[in-house]
Amino acid sequence: xxxxxxxxxxxxxxxxxxxxxxxxxxxxxxxxxxxxxxxxxxxxxxxxxxxxxxxxxxxxxxxxxxxxxxxxxxxxxxxxxxxxxxxxxxxxxxxxxxxxxxxxxxxxxxxxxxxxxxxxxxxxxxxxxxxxxxxxxxxxxxxxxxxxxxxxxxxxxxxxxxxxxxxxxxxxxxxxxxxxxxxxxxxxxxxxxxxxxxxxxxxxxxxxxxxxxxxxxxxxxxxxxxxxxxxxxxxxxxxxxxxxxxxxxxxxxxxxxxxxxxxxxxxxxxxxxxxxxxxxxxxxxxxxxxxxxxxxxxxxxxxxxxxxxxxxxxxxxxxxxxxxxxxxxxxxxxxxxxxxxxxxxxx
Amino acid sequence: xxxxxxxxxxxxxxxxxxxxxxxxxxxxxxxxxxxxxxxxxxxxxxxxxxxxxxxxxxxxxxxxxxxxxxxxxxxxxxxxxxxxxxxxxxxxxxxxxxxxxxxxxxxxxxxxxxxxxxxxxxxxxxxxxxxxxxxxxxxxxxxxxxxxxxxxxxxxxxxxxxxxxxxxxxxxxxxxxxxxxxxxxxxxxxxxxxxxxxxxxxxxxxxxxxxxxxxxxxxxxxxxxxxxxxxxxxxxxxxxxxxxxxxxxxxxxxxxxxxxxxxxxxxxxxxxxxxxxxxxxxxxxxxxxxxxxxxxxxxxxxxxxxxxxxxxxxxxxxxxxxxxxxxxxxxxxxxxxxxxxxxxxxxxxxxxxxxxxxxxxxxxxxxxxxxxxxxxxxxxxxxxxxxxxxxxxxxxxxxxxxxxxxxxxxxxxxxxxxxxxxxxxxxxxxxxxx
Numbered sequence: 001x002x003x004x005x006x007x008x009x010x011x012x013x014x015x016x017x018x019x020x021x022x023x024x025x026x027x028x029x030x031x032x033x034x035x036x037x038x039x040x041x042x043x044x045x046x047x048x049x050x051x052x053x054x055x056x057x058x059x060x061x062x063x064x065x066x067x068x069x070x071x072x073x074x075x076x077x078x079x080x081x082x083x084x085x086x087x088x089x090x091x092x093x094x095x096x097x098x099x100x101x102x103x104x105x106x107x108x109x110x111x112x113x114x115x116x117x118x119x120x121x122x123x124x125x126x127x128x129x130x131x132x133x134x135x136x137x138x139x140x141x142x143x144x145x146x147x148x149x150x151x152x153x154x155x156x157x158x159x160x161x162x163x164x165x166x167x168x169x170x171x172x173x174x175x176x177x178x179x180x181x182x183x184x185x186x187x188x189x190x191x192x193x194x195x196x197x198x199x200x201x202x203x204x205x206x207x208x209x210x211x212x213x214x215x216x217x218x219x220x221x222x223x224x225x226x227x228x229x230x231x232x233x234x235x236x237x238x239x240x241x242x243x244x245x246x247x248x249x250x251x252x253x254x255x256x257x258x259x260x261x262x263x264x265x266x267x268x269x270x271x272x273x274x275x276x277x278x279x280x281x282x283x284x285x286x287x288x289x290x291x292x293x294x295x296x297x298x299x300x301x302x303x304x305x306x307x308x309x310x311x312x313x314x315x316x317x318x319x320x321x322x323x324x325x326x327x328x329x330x331x332x333x334x335x336x337x338x339x340x341x342x343x344x345x346x347x
Numbered sequence: 348x349x350x351x352x353x354x355x356x357x358x359x360x361x362x363x364x365x366x367x368x369x370x371x372x373x374x375x376x377x378x379x380x381x382x383x384x385x386x387x388x389x390x391x392x393x394x395x396x397x398x399x400x401x402x403x404x405x406x407x408x409x410x411x412x413x414x415x416x417x418x419x420x421x422x423x424x425x426x427x428x429x430x431x432x433x434x435x436x437x438x439x440x441x442x443x444x445x446x447x448x449x450x451x452x453x454x455x456x457x458x459x460x461x462x463x464x465x466x467x468x469x470x471x472x473x474x475x476x477x478x479x480x481x482x483x484x485x486x487x488x489x490x491x492x493x494x495x496x497x498x499x500x501x502x503x504x505x506x507x508x509x510x511x512x513x514x515x516x517x518x519x520x521x522x523x524x525x526x527x528x529x530x531x532x533x534x535x536x537x538x539x540x541x542x543x544x545x546x547x548x549x550x551x552x553x554x555x556x557x558x559x560x561x562x563x564x565x566x567x568x569x570x571x572x573x574x575x576x577x578x579x580x581x582x583x584x585x586x587x588x589x590x591x592x593x594x595x596x597x598x599x600x601x602x603x604x605x606x607x608x609x610x611x612x613x614x615x616x617x618x619x620x621x622x623x624x625x626x627x628x629x630x631x632x633x634x635x636x637x638x639x640x641x642x643x644x645x646x647x648x649x650x651x652x653x654x655x656x657x658x659x660x661x662x663x664x665x666x667x668x669x670x671x672x673x674x675x676x677x678x679x680x681x682x683x684x685x686x687x688x689x690x691x692x693x694x695x696x697x698x699x700x701x702x703x704x705x706x707x708x709x710x711x712x713x714x715x716x717x718x719x720x721x722x723x724x725x726x727x728x729x730x731x732x733x734x735x736x737x738x739x740x741x742x743x744x745x746x747x748x749x750x751x752x753x754x755x756x757x758x759x760x761x762x763x764x765x766x767x768x769x770x771x772x773x774x775x776x777x778x779x780x781x
Contacts, residue, residue, distance in 0.1 A: 065655050066651065066655065071651075071654045074651070074654060169485060175487050175760070175778060176487070176762050177761070177778075189679070265672055267761060269641065269642045269643075270486040270487070271641040272643065274641065313647075316634070316636050316648050316651045316652070317654075322609075322636075
């Protein structure tokens, strides 16, 4: 079990509140420093990385070409889109929430970006902020609906899945056009040395989010709300503000994912983004973040994203029929959840 | 709101270069509460509307008394175009009717049996009131099909009034659309069902004695209808499969990249392609995969195939959409020359790559103008000219190396679907602003 957040940690950095008791700050010891930067939670994330090593060994035996340098480059580039979505999804799931609208955000960003970039780098400066704004806006709407109007996250974001998609279809009127600019294509397809640009972006965003979750008061509140929202509230945490910020961040990472996808395929496609929310959620679950919130980390999520990506690639080049592939993927997710909730007591 | 202003609103939605007066009229219309329908082109995409666009506003006269929407074209030319299109549609339909019943009957096709709408009541004279219920506007194939059918009916001399409805890919919406068409006592219902859940409404129309022509997507097999146009998707997959076998000289490695696993369209086409490859003993199917008709997934799967297999001679895919992603992967790997044939569909983007990159291709799909054929079939039935006893096979078009130039349209966007029958003025209208 994850250590329950104590009231002083929850309130640390927050303004003195009338309801929360003013507790003395603990003196830093080695163990609190470890806890502060979140190393203790890494034990939980270890599970997926052990699984990943096991999968790599299986791949090395069955289809070694997939983990040769060229294969790895492709893998890292492919997982970046889901990876970006999974970063935001992790934050939201830590608050005991879920965001089903991210696939629709990817689709709409893809359509808007392609139609407005029309292959011109000079449009980047306008279109990229606009696309990020779309993600942020959708996230804010999700957050406000969930925090202020008390709509359950599943219902709120499921509704937004349809609303956002319909808004995008209204915008395109069913006709997707345009093309990604060279800069966006470079982001989605290019490499810096041997490392795909999109993977650098994914890891950079994941690292930023990791820092945000582990080193800032905001991050501690995210964990606190997920573990026990009522306790967090009583400890003086402005839960509404934390929830809204979390969904906004999730929308933002989804928009980044949409931009990377636009660069990866180079144009706007009506079928883009469909089902990506579920793939991202699966990666987060495999990475050890509890759907019930409060437990998990981005280190696990990155492992989960790589695990699912490599598993998918292995299955694509094996002789297993499609239904068998889906069963293997589904069983992997269920197994991961079962191991985390029963056997794996790390963290 | 009058019929005329609704019509104006629709024209403005479709093209950007309307007169200021019309724009003002539309803004007024929007203020009256049809914001989502108006599709104001200047709207900020950053502020998505809270609701999907409502139904296609409907009633329209057959031959518009006012000038045609494409202002630069004199009406006479538009009439010529309509006549020419109708003649082409009639010729194609005659070909298809001649093949009536040729396709193996599929269990999902509704059987045509005696019912309240079969044989249907005919109406030999007078203008017809036609209900055209299309499935939605989720992609350009559907848009071309929906708008194409409406245009065709509006310009048809036998038709007095067209009531078109947009199902918005939502069976509940389409059920109420069809019930409203029944209430308006249409002489003919042409319907592309959003899903089989629309079947009860189709049955109601038939029970009301309205001739019903169903096309492209399915209703429940026990639903009573008057006629149907369904493509033999197995044949569709087989067509480019055999082209690949020929291009490879009967020997080599192929991969199959399908759309959505488990749905009839993809599985039937893959079965057809598999059949073609299995008939050629020298052909080895290296792998089969699925893309969900998503170019990103198509690319990902192909990247892995290229990584795992040293020699791939042919790629078959059941649509041009994922083929575009696959070609991106092949091109990046520098292995385009290795492929003796790449098969996709009629997606203009695929045709552009085929044309520009110079590989050998094959394109096979059910044509996106099947709504026009279904409309003409329905009119022929109501006029008593013809009554099919079995399913009419859908128009399967195969684009080969020789006919590529006839189908590829560099002047239209990548999202256009090559078609035989849609008139140019309509295509320009659909793809205006792009």
